[in-house]
Amino acid sequence: MPDFDTAEPLEILAEKVRDSSRNGKILRLDEVWPGTEAEFIEWRQAQASTGTGDIVLMRERGRAILYSERHMTRAYAEAAACAVYEDIRYAIAQTVRGESRTYPRPTPLALFGEAPFLFSKQILDEAVEAMLTDPDYGDIRRIQASDGSGFLFSSVHMDPAHAESLAEWMAVGHMRNP
């Protein structure tokens, strides 16, 4: 912890960002910096403080976000940024497309009840219903495993048959083959 009597302002800001990141929260730049983004970058470069290299300024859809990569991965920061500052549909789509592309696997609807999303069931259901007819999200499909649990996947990144069988494997198959 910096000694607040002698610490540089950047060190103090860095601590604030780290504290948030440790708790799974990102900060918008405008929550901690009164000026513009460009001014912040210039100011930061001019600071003498070393040891704040873990503080990352991330731009997402026109917004500037701060997190500490000592305590948070970029993947989580992106998800958190989506969840907090974007509309729900975009957050869902980004996540689903990401998982369908990366792992690949379909995304359980239950994921969106967890941090950093914490969407209520009602809000989630409404958003998903809307997405299924929204051309911006034409690749997002919903499927159901035999135990009734719902999944979403992106048809751009996953074959529907693959998504269906993986959903079944995740929801039911794993438990039957522990």
Add this chain to the structure above:
Amino acid sequence: MPLYGAWSALLPDSGEVILENAKGMIVADSTRCVGCKLCELACTEFNEGRSQPSLARVKISRNYNFGPRGQQAGFNRGMGEFGNLRLVQDVCLQCPHPVPCATACPYGAIVMDPKTGARVVDQKKCRGCRVCQRACPWEMTTFNETTAKASKCFLCNGEPECVAVCPTGALRFVSWNNLTKAVPVRQAILPVTKDYVSAGCSNCHSKRR
């Protein structure tokens, strides 16, 4: 500072009375103990180079099945893995004055480590008589059959191995507090104290000075 006057010059094995409290101690949270017994193994592997729970100076195995009170309560009615699942760790309380094991030792072999305040068995002075094993109400002094010397928790010179190795943080190294009234005793002790030792007690504790 010898406190039993002129007598001490005649009795080279009476040793110093431990008066100071220990600086640190290990405390055990039985809610977090998951029964891996890695603490017992760390204690002896890193100090003696052998895996030996019977010698370990933190005690889990003896309470594992039925809890500290053994089989009195039958199956699934007491503590332990065969009881209510609670595992109780026994740790040395680094007793305040009068330190039972040190007071009982006829050879003054249990002394205080100046760095940590831990009560430790001086292996050079220990004659292997085992009296300390019967003097500790919590049965925390152990015995190394190979060296034929007693042993007890010495806090690993301030970095206890058991604490470092516990996978749930159930053991912690904290500032010392007197817990001797808080922890139930485990055995009936053998009240052995050499008269030259107990005579010294009156130096401080008698109205006649």
Add this chain to the structure above:
Amino acid sequence: MQSYGGWTGKTLRVNLSTGKISQEDTARYKEYLGGTGVGYRVLWDEVPAKTRSFDEANKIVMGGGPLTGTSAPCGGRTSITTIFPCVYPTELVGTGHMGGHWGAELKYAGWDNVIVEGKSDKPVYIAISDDRVEIRDASHLWRNGIYRATASICQEMGPETQVAAIGQAGENLVRMSVVMNAFSHSAGGVGSVFGSKKLKAVAVRGSGSIKIAANAQEWKKLRRYVLSLMGGNNQHVVPSTPQPWSEFSAPRSRWTARKGLFWGAANPVIETGECRPEELNRIGFRTMKATYDLGPEAEKHTVRMGGCASCPIRCHSQIDVPSVEAKYGVSRYAASTCVGWNGRMYFKSFPDGPAGTTSIEAAVVGKHMADDYGVWTCYSQLQRDFRWAYENGFIKANLPAEEYKSIDWSKCEAGDPGFLKELYRRIALREGEFGIAFGEGPGYLAARWQFPQSYFNSEATHYWKMGHPGHHANEDAGQAGVLINLIYNRDAQCHSHSNFVRNGLPTSIQKQLAEKLWGSGAVDDVQNFTRMNPDKAKFAVWALLRKELHDSLTLCNWMYPMVASPLKSRNYEGDNGIEAQLYSLVTGDRKDAAELDLVAERIFNLHRALTIRDMGTAEMRTVHDVIPDRIFDLPENKQPFTPGTNKMDREDMETAKDLFYQALGWDRKTGAPTRATLERLGLKDVAEKLAGMGLLPV
């Protein structure tokens, strides 16, 4: 062995026919390590070909290995090797594996292994107190469950005694029976061999020690290194929910700790919380297994986690379900893991849903019944067989009418856990056709009740071959998974491969890791498999050799090998040489990974040789290494190697066998080890013997 650490140097031999108790130098088994290695060697040397499970000539070899009882992480396993009763139609070599604390205690008592031979004509147990070994009368324990036997023996020998015991099932020669220790740790399938020898238990307490060859600093440093690479249970290396510290997550990862998830019956309650990889003092919280196995309702019943000696992972849930006491007369306290909770699976449904309180009650009642009577459920095969037979009318058809009526089927229909008390009692005590048939194991059951082909080809029954189910086969790892399921005479009990493919990392990263180990072709997207290739053969061989290594050292095959890690700084790479490093430092016998894998290969080949000898044929490929048709035929509407199926192709699997046998140095036509391979592995005497019997491929 004096110069080595790890081993005690003494092997105990107890002859129950003559009462002779003797001691041998473990040195003769050094190149087989311990556990299954010693088990197979003893069976080869001392048990005649085609000995049957309940013959006096059968032997039991139980113990760990040089690492057992040390603080080698997850080193608390015990192997019990014998002629395995459930193998159909011929009993063959097999091993039951148990965790708990028995194997470690045996080492502290000064023994590496125990060899039990002969037969007692009266119930006995073996009492080992350091070097004092006695065969004691167990007539007061016979016809009692494992719980009472354990408690009784502890009264005789001391409350810290570790007791490996059988229940009534083992006594009554029920093939589907276990040996248990430490309340929840069972060795599957071997209980009735104990029973056939009238051996109720082997109990041990030890005050001795195991030498660690390396100096304390070296040993501490290695341990920390191993722990730094450790994931959650099954070496899953990502958390099950998105967490700030992790780039990835996977819903079915066993790294389930998170904020707001508690050991809800701990007193006071404890949050599992976020457990970061560098927090070595929180490894024990990573795998909150109760909710993983039993659903969210189990959170409030969770007292803590528990498990085997020397393991920081703690994969056995310890739960408190007060309602079962008044309702079913069993203890409210229960512990188990995975399929140990599958008392639930006997029921089609519960009145309060699939994951409500009743399902948890059923899990608890099932645990107590199985673990006290000592019945083996064989990776839930018993449950699947029961459901299949019940639903397809085979129980009604095969039970005499009186007996069928005497069972309260309404309890089964209603999802009443009390049904389990009836079911397990009948099986353990061999009551009636029901009790006898279900205790025989799937192979004998199917023959006895003349199950049609649909049983053997059913995904619902999961039957594989020779009286055992599939266990992490093509559904996990395509062809490699199938190959792994061919080798053993019981279900494979191999997790080397399934740990890796389920570790939660994206396939692309798994392929990067695989590239360095077996070739990136070793793994596919699950449910989107590709054709066979040499990398997959290497993967299967590695998985099997490491499993034998773990069952001989011992180390837990649900945690090792640790070829993946949770550390992004290492690109999620683990260390394929960890077992060798642990072995080298504990024993002082410095071997690298390749050298230790050679020892594993020796052990693995000896198992194959035993199987060949006792089947009386070298035609392993066609007669033993059998793949059930369902792997190729189901689901009907899918094609192999298309997205969305784990269906395999017959020709492709023949290629797989070719590549697999080739990688092992086994004859392609028969799947039998060649002379060259056996000699390379120091098994020249085995080659000679097989040649003499005409069982060596030319």
